[in-house]
Amino acid sequence: MLDPIQSEANQIIKQLETDLEKGNLDQTKYLGKRGLFRKLAQKIKDVPPEKRQQAGKLINQVKKTLETKVRQHLKTPSIPTNSIDLTTPGEKPKVGHLHPISQAIEEISRIFERIGFIRVRYPEVDWDWYVFESLNMPPNHPARDEWETFFVDRPDTTGEIEYDERDPRKRHPSLIGGGKLVLTTHTSNSQVREMERLKKPPIRMINIARCYRRQQDATHTQMFHQFEGLVIDKNITIQDLKGTLNYFAKKFYGPEVKSRIRPFHFRFTEPSFEVDFSCHICGGTGKVNGKKCKLCKSGWHEVGGAGMVHPNVLKAGGIDPDKYTGFAFGWGVERTYTLKPGLNIDDIRQFYGNKVEFLKQF
């Protein structure tokens, strides 16, 4: 007697399953007031009394099965493959970051701006005058050899305007429109340019720019960056230079790092120095647990040059060396940056290899 009910129930369940697979669920069709289940349940009238209890159980079970199937479907709706689910969360766009050297430039600028230095930019293809001659390096002077220079081809306009070999002011390219053009080998080209711009001290300049030299190995790239500091005022002394170097060392590397200056020679500063920073691993002692420090070997890292601005350079910039004095310093950004605690970069060419995997780490 229960067989017809059972087989009809099976049919209803199967029908629901196919509907669910197709993704068109209409609950009222099965569980609504005039739905298929209601019709099935009414069939209980035709069941003889002694089988009614059994029939009732069966019908209850069918209801449960239908309800569970519907509930499950609503929880994990099956999406037909050819449609788009507008409720799926979107993929986050990948956000990049500044190149590590740009980050270093930002940080260095902030450190010097805090003590009143003004960041300036000057041409990176500049006259020989600004790169060498105004810095007390006359044409053919052997001191120029230290900067392996890229020259830029251009028509030679020398002699088109009055030109006097013996008078440096008359060889000035902005006066005579001539001279050689070079890719800046150092940022020191900014020194005389800044004196010309401001005309009168006080000058507190920080210039961070690209430099170019004919060199390429693990610690040199043909294009690199330097930052140049220049301070000119009345009564500026080596003490002011030392104070500035120490301030930078502590801000950039950490409070325990110190600076040191050693005698050196540049044509554009007198006296001239090389600048070292104490090693953050061994604290300037050169030893870690009684053994030679692997990072610095001597306790110090050489970073760049500095000195008191040479009177001839002040004169070239139109500043009276009897009234004013100044200091200048210049370093490579890449070298300064790789010495930061925690960075272990032994080949600075990696910065310009365009390998995202490498650059991502910073």
Ligand code: PHE
């Ligand atoms: N321009 C020098 C260099 O490239 C560094 C320097 C800058 C030295 C300023 C003294 C003063 O090595």
